[in-house]
């Protein structure tokens with residue numbers, strides 16, 4: 001064994017102690033760490049002949065890089081849709097690296113990780129009040145979950161046309177309908193060979209991001225006889241609008257289409273008794289995307305794709321890893337290998353499993369409702385502000401707002417706000433106009449943070465106006 005590596009193994013306990021103490025120092029100071037760092041230039045380094053060993057590498061990392069890391073897992077990072085990491089999720093994540101499993105087969109070589117993954121999916125179905133008729137597995141994020149759900153949908157569409165797309169490729173037109181899909185849906189469609197420009201868009205309701213049911217019905221009539229895949233949104237990224245899933249499910253009784261729901265973060269509405277109505281009917285979907293690294297507050301690299309058990313054959317046709325006798329028979333032995341896009345995966349289920357065990361239904365209700373109440377309180381402030389205004393109603397946990405006057409200064413306003421380093425938000429376009437989004441996802445965010453956010457906004461108003 002290489003001497004540096006051997007020495008590292010001997011020092012493993014010290015190394016992990018050092019990682020723990022720097023990790024704790026980081027997390028304890030998260031509140032005060034900057035949410036943006038202006039100068040992130042790093043010096044190019046050369047690959048070493050003889051490595052430094054881990055202790056020295058940690059030192060170098062802390063000195064040169066750690067100071068450039070922004071507090072995106074902290075309480076006032078409100079850009080994109082970014083959660084943090086709960087203690088249980090960190091515990092699960094550390095152990096994921098330590099155990100280094102590759103969850104594949106239920107009967108595989110003594111490894112229990114695939115079974116724990118299945119158990120985690122079962123617990124998540126309970127958390128979301130979804131029936132046991134869904135299969136599921138972990139992928140790297142909602143983009144890959146959308147990809148996976150739409151890939152099985154593509155196989156279904158092919159079968160409706162008498163084709164096995166996984167075997168024969170795509171030769172015939174398949175219609176995909178999408179109202180206001182997340183950009184990752186377009187990406188997934190491109191990767192799947194649909195051609196993202198072939199998407200037929202359904203009109204949205206006036207002043208909303210949700211689809212117009214009557215337009216959906218007229219398109220379903222127009223394309224009758226063709227396999228139609230409907231991607232619908234349970235929580236759009238700008239205004240957290242929900243398509244009327246119950247009405248869509250009513251149409252599903254009349255027309256034949258695949259229903260994929262992108263519930264990347266909106267799925268967590270199921271954890272709140274007062275908000276779960278937004279998802280009414282979602283148990284009738286063919287496939288559902290839910291991100292765990294957003295509102296569940298587990299570290300990155302974690303989302304689930306749920307697909308109806310009745311589509312199991314379509315799914316294994318789509319993802320079969322055939323011609324590898326050493327990996328088992330896809331026809332007879334269940335393996336995640338034949339069920340999801342990746343062959344080898346890290347044990348992504350473990351942080352989610354620890355979080356579910358540690359916090360249960362009440363813990364997640366409290367995380368979700370805390371974010372909603374933070375968003376509402378921030379929205380109430382904006383309602384009373386002279387300089388700022390809401391650009392959409394606060395529906396769940398994202399607040400979309402902008403300047404009342406001088407809309408042309410929105411980009412400058414956001415840039416000054418972010419450069420102050422105490423709060424971070426991102427821009428978006430709503431009806432073609434630039435506005436600002438504040439997404440409340442992190443379990444650490446408190447009322448005191450909202451007060452700081454407001455102070456910061458007011459300071460920027462004074463600076464600019």
Ligand SMILES: Cc1ncc(COP(=O)(O)O)c(C=O)c1O
Pocket residue numbers: 080081140141142143144182184235236237262263264265291303
């Ligand atoms: C509704 C929705 N779908 C999909 C995604 C893509 O998620 P990921 O970045 O985890 O792939 C996002 C990310 O914000 C989202 O909000």
